Amino acid sequence: MGIGIWELVLLFLIVLLVFGTKRLRNIGGDLGSAIKSFRNAMNEGEEDRSGRAVEGDAVAEKKKDTTA
Incomplete structure (x- = not known):
């Protein structure tokens, strides 16, 4: 038995009553900007990482050329 749609709606209404719409909007914006960052x-x-790997390969090739 999972959480149904009515339980989610009830949970959302309780959170809405506790925090209010303005604070929920601010929390949503903060969460969105954190995810984007x-x-x-x-x-x-x-x-x-990809740039360093390429540089590392170039350095390794130069060492091979100088030792040969």
């Missing part, structure tokens, strides 16, 4: 940071991390 997290995604941007993850994308920057992937770009850094």
